[in-house]
Amino acid sequence: MKRIKNIEKCDFFYKxxxxxxxxxxxxxxxxxxKLKRKRKNTASIERENKLNLLFYISLVTLPLLQVVVFYFYVNFNSFFLAFQEYNPVTLRYDWALWKNFDNIWFFVSRExxxxxxxxxxxxxxxxTLFISLPLALLFSQYIYKKGPAGGFFKTVLFIPSIIPEMIMTTMFLYFADSFIPxxxxxIFGKEIAGLLTxxxxxxxxxxxxYSVFISFGGNIIMYSSTMSGIDKSLVEAAQLDGATQMQEFWHITIPMIYPTLSTFITxxxxxxxxxxxxxxxxxxADGNAYNEVWTIGYFLYSRTVYAGSANYPELAAYGLLMTIIAVPLVFTVRYLLSKFGPKTD
Amino acid sequence: MKVKKKKHLPLLFGVLLAGMILYALILGYMLFWGVTSSFKGRLEFADNILGLPRAWVFENYYYALRNFVSPVGMRNVYLDEMLLYSLLYAGGCAFVSTACCCMMGYATSKFKYKLNTVIYGFVLIAMILPLVGSLPSQIVVFRTLNLYDTMIGMWVAKFNFISVYFMVFHAIFKGLPVSYSEAAKIDGAGNWRIFLSIMLPLVKVTFVTVFLLFFVSYWNDYSTPLLMMKSYPTIALGLYYFRFRQTPDTSPRPVQLAGAIMVFIPILLLFIAFRKKLMGNISLGGLKE
Structure with a gap:
């Protein structure tokens, strides 16, 4: 018995x-x-990350290099150019500190x-802000709400923006100078001079x-397609509450597209x-336009067209002065737009 | 239950409709007047300004065509050569601009690197930052790099993503579900393959639209070639020369109008062919959530 018990015991321990x-x-x-798989996983993830990084670098390197040269370097160079003058002997630009600014001051004080x-x-x-923009927004609302013949008017408003500027202006010049007088x-039997004389x-x-007339094109496309992304239920709710088109435009469309709108204004x-x-x-050329109608853009561009290497520093100095005025202006507008814009609620 | 829409036009839309009809009439009449006046005789234009031409003078177009030249150094460049330069300038620049915006849009929206925020922020700031009058400096830099007055120089200059279309591509790629690229990745596709054969076809419509918009704007642009590429005059630049050259053959107004209408034809054909694409839906996704 004892033996059997022992065997059972052994068996139990054995088992x-x-x-x-x-x-x-x-x-x-x-x-x-588990460990092996984990090792394999980390290896493949690392490899994938490396590949992704390589791909990312191959995509962004050239564009970034372009920006470094043609944006950063060009603008820095423009800044330095403002304090330089052209040396016709060495054909290089030498430092001349305030000379260009003195010339500008001389010009401003005389003319x-x-x-x-x-x-x-x-x-x-x-x-642009108080006529072109509101008109463009209203027309876009009309097109987005599918007013009668909206598609046709979208095309009509777009046409001036694809016609080359030279062609539009040639026609407009003769229209204003010959046709309108x-x-x-x-009609009135009265002699008037051409509008652009x-x-x-x-x-x-x-x-x-004229600038209002040709301004709609791309803006209307941009605004009306942004408007078409507005949540339909919001518009329906407003309509059920009996909102008029004007109310809908003012209280729904404008606040909803405000991010796009404020970007464009800035x-x-x-x-x-x-x-x-x-x-x-x-x-x-600048001699042909009566200087009381000039704009800054026209002044700088036409001068650059007729400038040689010797005139570039002075033009760069004009640019620098304008930039000093423009930058704070832009940030003020941006601040005001974010402060007084419609709030999300 | 279907609710019948109100039949009458809201007051606002009535006013807008009237405004747009007026706009269409003025634009249409101006173009119509321009086209018909281009067939008037030189003397007739002075006394018959409003009416249709009494005798249709087709020679105006002949004079316009013959005198449509751009002076390049000692030689004259004619319309056929200008057409080639226009195609190279507008086509090449539009392609590199679109490709650059598309590449950057893809890179910054589909990969998570800190640089993306920097790039996006930079574009936002660069777009609103008015750095005025950098043209002279640009010319100086182009001269230094031997890119001034070359076609390749223009392509290099336009390979740039500081544009609203970068944001358009960024928004679109961001909106595409990740599952497409993940499925392709499981099937063993690499990054380039995913980008070229899966993602690009998905944004094809936007790519073509942006390309066409760039194309039209470069085709019409005479101011950059006038400053940077005088040896390769495009048609738009040719029209500028044509407009301001004072010769007995080119200065009469009907001939001027004939020249303008003549070069309008290619862009008109392009517009008719791609009207839907050119006016396609493009948005920044700038909506309040």
């Missing part, structure tokens, strides 16, 4: 030992597998040209009207200093 061994082995295998430029450029921005004479007081107003500030009011296409 226990086997079980333990098996368990340890399974655990080992599992642990081994009103720059004053006119500032006035007209500011006027042009005001017209002839029409006025035919040099020195005529109607010139500036005509130019501003970008537009830079336009004050580059907008030419089509003067160069209409009149070409």
């Amino acid at each position: 226990l030992k086997r079980k333990l061994k098996d368990g340890i082995y399974t655990l080992e295998v599992a642990l081994h597998n 009103k040209t720059l004053l006119y430029c500032f006035r007209n450029s500011a006027l042009s921005y005001v017209v 002839a029409t006025v004479k035919g 040099q020195g005529n007081t109607t010139m500036l107003i005509t130019l501003l009207c 970008v537009g500030v830079a336009g004050i200093f580059t907008h030419q009011l089509s003067l160069f296409s209409l009149f070409g």
Whole structure:
């Protein structure tokens, strides 16, 4: 009996030992597998990260290099150029500190040209902000809400922006200078000078009207497609509450597209200093345009066209002065737009 | 239950409709007047300003074509050569501009690196930062790099992503679900393959639209070639020369109008062919959530 008991006991220990061994082995295998897989995973993730980084670098390197040379270097160089002068003997630019600024001061103190430029450029921005922009937004609302013949008018408003500026201005110049005086004479029997005749007081107003006339194109496309992304349920809710189109425009459309809108207004500030009011296409070289209608953009561009290496430093100095005025202006506008813009709620 | 829409036009839309009809009439009439006047005789233009031409003078177009030249150094460049330069300038610049915006848009939206925030912020600031009057400096730099007055120089200059279209691409790529690229990755596709054969076809419509918009703007641009590429006059620059050259053959107004209309034809054909694409939906995704 005792022997049998002993055998059973042994058997029990034997089984226990086997079980333990098996368990340890399974655990080992599992642990081994797990560790191996983990090692494999980290290796493949690392490899993928490396590949991604390589791909990313190959995409961004050239564009960034371009920006470094043609944005950063060009603008830094422009800054330095403002304090240099051209040396016709060595064909290099030497330092001349304030000489260019003295020349500018001399010009400003004798002539009103720059004053006119500032006035007209500011006027042009005001017209853009308070006439072109609201009209563009209203027309976009009309197109987005699918008003009658909206698609047709979208095309019509877009046309002036694809017609080359030279062609539009050639037609407009003769239209304003020949057609309109002839029409006025035919209807009222009164002789008037062409609207764009040099020195005529109607010139500036005509130019501003023309700039509004051709301004819609791309803006309307941009605004109306942004508007088409507005949540339909919001509009439906407003309609159920009996909102008129004007109320919907003012209380839903404008606040909803405000991010796009404010970006465009801010970008537009830079336009004050580059907008030419089509003067160069209409009149070409600066001698041909009556200086009371000049803008800053026209002044700088036409001077650059007719400048040689010797004139570049002075032009760069003009640029620097304008930039000093423009940068705080842009950030003020940006601040005001974010402060007084519609709040999300 | 279907609710019948109100039949009458809201007051605001009535006013807008009237405004747009007026706009269409003025624009249409101006173009119509320009086209018909280009067929008037030189003397007739002075006394018959408003009416249709009494005798249709087609020679105006002949004079315009014959005198449509750009002076380059000692020689004259004619319309056929200008057409080639226009295609190279507008086509090449539009392609590199679009490709650059697209590449950067993809890189900054699909990969998570800190540099992305810097790039996006930089574009935002560069777009609103008015650094005025850098043209002279640009010319100086171009001269230093031997890129001044070359076609390649223009392409290099336009390979730039400081543009609203960078943001357009950024927004679009960001909106595309990750599952597309993940599925391709499981099938063993590399990054370039995913970008070229999966992502690009998905944004094809936007790519073509942006390309066409760039193309039209470069085609119409005479101011950059006038400053930077005088030896390769484009058609737009040719029109500028044509407009301000004072010769007995070119200065009469009907001939001027004929020249303008003549070069308008290619862009008109392009517009008719790609009207839908040119006016396609493009947005920055700038909506309040």
